[in-house]
């Protein structure tokens with residue numbers, strides 16, 4: 001059976017097979033979702049807010065709970081889209097603002113420009129560069145000393161259990 005999903009703030013409606021995960025919904029809509037960990041519930045890049053219908057989704061697993069605990073913009077209605085399966089109608093999903101980057105090079109490529117949206121760390125969701133801020137060499141220097149981008153290392157260290 002097919003279940004209906006609403007997506008905010010883009011105001012679109014879509015559908016998914018019962019038990020399908022929310023990540024597939026977002027990918028079908030060609031939304032910019034990085035899925036840095038490959039859908040294993042270990043990164044921030046598929047983090048969404050459930051505006052309505054939390055009870056129509058599969059329960060939060062221990063791993064999802066643990067990852068949500070690391071994400072700085074986590075709220076009580078946060079879920080990881082790759083881990084949340086749709087069991088019933090009535091789910092409204094809100095995508096957090098900002099753009100995830102998977103390396104400092106992504107930011108470096110924008111030196112001399114203003115960030116058009118918040119640039120976010122792929123594991124913690126931390127805002128690395130705020131929207132409207134000019135990206136300079138000193139922004140890069142500061143990020144190099146304060147920000148770890150060892151995402152691959154983090155993912156191999158984190159047990160798949």
Ligand code: FES
Pocket residue numbers: 034035036037038039040041042043044045046047080081082083
């Ligand atoms: S894609 Fe990484 S947690 Fe969902």
